[in-house]
Amino acid sequence: MTVSKTAEKSSEKPADAAKGRKDAGEPQTEALQLGELSEQLGYVLKRAQLKVFENFLRCMASLQLTPAQFSVLLLVEKNPGRNQTEIASTLGILRPNFVAMLDNLESRDLCARIRSTNDRRSHILVLTDKGKAVLARAKKLVATKHEARLNDLLGQANREALIGMLSKIANEF
Amino acid sequence: MTVSKTAEKSSEKPADAAKGRKDAGEPQTEALQLGELSEQLGYVLKRAQLKVFENFLRCMASLQLTPAQFSVLLLVEKNPGRNQTEIASTLGILRPNFVAMLDNLESRDLCARIRSTNDRRSHILVLTDKGKAVLARAKKLVATKHEARLNDLLGQANREALIGMLSKIANEF
DNA sequence: GATAATTGTTATGGACCATATCAAATATCG
DNA sequence: CGATATTTGATATGGTCCATAACAATTATC
Numbered sequence: 001m002t003v004s005k006t007a008e009k010s011s012e013k014p015a016d017a018a019k020g021r022k023d024a025g026e027p028q029t030e031a032l033q034l035g036e037l038s039e040q041l042g043y044v045l046k047r048a049q050l051k052v053f054e055n056f057l058r059c060m061a062s063l064q065l066t067p068a069q070f071s072v073l074l075l076v077e078k079n080p081g082r083n084q085t086e087i088a089s090t091l092g093i094l095r096p097n098f099v100a101m102l103d104n105l106e107s108r109d110l111c112a113r114i115r116s117t118n119d120r121r122s123h124i125l126v127l128t129d130k131g132k133a134v135l136a137r138a139k140k141l142v143a144t145k146h147e148a149r150l151n152d153l154l155g156q157a158n159r160e161a162l163i164g165m166l167s168k169i170a171n172e173f
Numbered sequence: 174m175t176v177s178k179t180a181e182k183s184s185e186k187p188a189d190a191a192k193g194r195k196d197a198g199e200p201q202t203e204a205l206q207l208g209e210l211s212e213q214l215g216y217v218l219k220r221a222q223l224k225v226f227e228n229f230l231r232c233m234a235s236l237q238l239t240p241a242q243f244s245v246l247l248l249v250e251k252n253p254g255r256n257q258t259e260i261a262s263t264l265g266i267l268r269p270n271f272v273a274m275l276d277n278l279e280s281r282d283l284c285a286r287i288r289s290t291n292d293r294r295s296h297i298l299v300l301t302d303k304g305k306a307v308l309a310r311a312k313k314l315v316a317t318k319h320e321a322r323l324n325d326l327l328g329q330a331n332r333e334a335l336i337g338m339l340s341k342i343a344n345e346f
Numbered sequence: 347g348a349t350a351a352t353t354g355t356t357a358t359g360g361a362c363c364a365t366a367t368c369a370a371a372t373a374t375c376g
Numbered sequence: 377c378g379a380t381a382t383t384t385g386a387t388a389t390g391g392t393c394c395a396t397a398a399c400a401a402t403t404a405t406c
Contacts, residue, residue, distance in 0.1 A: 032263045035251035040315075041323060042225050042240045044336055047265075047343035049218045055346055056215050067215045068362095078208035085384065090205045092220075097363065099386060113385095121371045121384040142213075150214060153345060154338055163217055165327055165335050170220035172326060173228055241393095258353065270394065272355060286354095294353040294402045 059145040063138050068093075069105060070142070073135045076111055076125045083122035084113070110134055232318040236311050241266075242278060243315070246308045249284055249298045256295035257286070283307055 037043050056067050065073070068091075075087055088098035102125075105111045110131035113123035127135065150159045210216050229240050238246070241264075248260055261271035275298075278284045283304035286296035300308065323332045 032248065032252045032255065032259060034263075035247060036312075037244055037247050037251075038340065039336060040244070040247075041320065041332075041336060041339075042222075042229050043244055044339040044343055045218070045222045045225055046240070048339040048346070049215075049222045050265075051343055051346040052215050052218055067219070071210055071213070071216055074208060074210050074213075075205065078210075079205045082205065083384075086205060090207075092223075094364065095385070096365085096387080119372070119384080123385070139209075147214065149346065150342075153341060158334075158338060159214075161331075162335070162338050163212060163214060165331060166214075166217040166221040167211065168326060169323075170217055170224055173221070173224040173322065256353075267395065268354070269356080269396085292353080292403070296354070 055149065056142070056146055059141050060138060063134055063141065065134075065138055068101065070135075070138055072101065072105065073110065073127065073131060073138070077127055077132070077135055080126060081124055083116065083119075083124055085122075087125055105131075228322065229315070229319055232314050233311060236307055236314065238307070238311055241274065243308075243311055245274065245278065246283065246300065246304060246311070250300055250305070250308055253299060254297055256289065256292075256297055258295075260298055278304075 053067055056070075060066075060070070071091055072087065075090060076082070079087070084098055084102065085095055088095050093101070102111070102113065106113060109128050111125055111127050114126060116122040116124050147159075150162075154162065226240055229243075233239075233243070244264055245260065248263060249255070252260070257271055257275065258268055261268050266274070275284070275286065279286060282301050284298055284300050287299060289295040289297050320332075323335075327335065
């Protein structure tokens with residue numbers, strides 16, 4: 001969802017108020033000063049997150065997986081036998097909102113809900129064979145097209161340092 | 174918006190599937206393994222961004238300013254005499270969505286729209302006196318409560334490195 | 347001076363997030 | 377045991393944010 005619809009054209013790229021100009025004539029419209037904005041953590045964090053998600057969606061276009069869907073498949077694979085509540089809450093997804101998400105993945109035969117025999121309220125989540133295959137391909141795409149891009153941009157060491165700092169913020173802020 | 178409503182209680186904190194347990198009895202529900210998820214840039218980036226925004230809103234509770242509103246005030250202050258289209262596009266906000274945002278800020282007497290004499294289609298944006306005062310207080314709150322938190326957590330050098338890397342991603346990814 | 351483009355605006359729909367509520371199943375406690 | 381509370385998955389619903397189409401007023405272009 002939210003991807004590949006008409007996506008590609010507008011979307012209002014920031015830092016580009018001077019658009020319809022051949023970059024040769026008289027710049028009657030001066031570029032705006034970002035000022036302290038470019039030092040604001042929240043601002044730059046949000047911008048970076050949007051860019052990363054955008055790139056992720058492009059890399060996954062052939063598999064039609066959103067970041068959220070990818071994270072669900074990853075977590076279900078790593079934690080077989082868990083129910084919806086456990087998977088959802090670990091990802092910070094509220095149970096009601098997780099239902100439609102699973103409906104989607106299940107309708108595409110990527111995962112399945114199985115009634116637990118221990119607790120007949122629960123739906124145990126598992127990946128289907130197709131789900132495992134798609135996830136495997138998704139991992140390769142992420143590694144070769146998505147994460148590799150970061151290494152080119154920042155370098156291996158910086159990339160790891162970045163992930164470490166973001167994790168720290170996510171966990172301890 | 175989106176803040177301080179009933180906010181404070183639920184919200185489904187991740188990495189916490191084992192909740193209603195006194196942390197003393199028998200852990201019948203093992204913690205889930207995040208696995209490769211904790212190395213996924215997009216995942217950790219999104220998580221960090223949510224935490225940072227959440228903290229920002231808490232710091233700004235007394236002024237009732239969202240990150241987006243703060244960025245608008247900052248940009249208008251730094252770039253007086255610009256119209257809605259220029260401010261909005263620099264922030265990556267689509268013009269239609271910028272209207273309600275300005276209605277809000279204007280109704281609170283933080284900024285004002287002024288018809289341009291050169292181009293009577295445009296609305297020049299300026300901060301009101303109250304807007305300037307509020308922004309000044311907001312800056313102090315951000316510096317002392319919000320950004321300072323990052324320094325405590327990462328240290329000055331790491332904080333700057335982080336901002337630098339995020340900017341690079343936002344601009345070159 | 348006719349046509350095209352721009353500005354602010356409204357209307358509208360989609361995606362995402364949050365809450366309340368429900369039925370079925372289970373847990374708890376008298 | 378049996379009444380009550382809790383949990384699980386689900387539905388309904390509302391809010392916020394994001395994106396597109398369309399419009400009137402104004403300006404630019406030819």
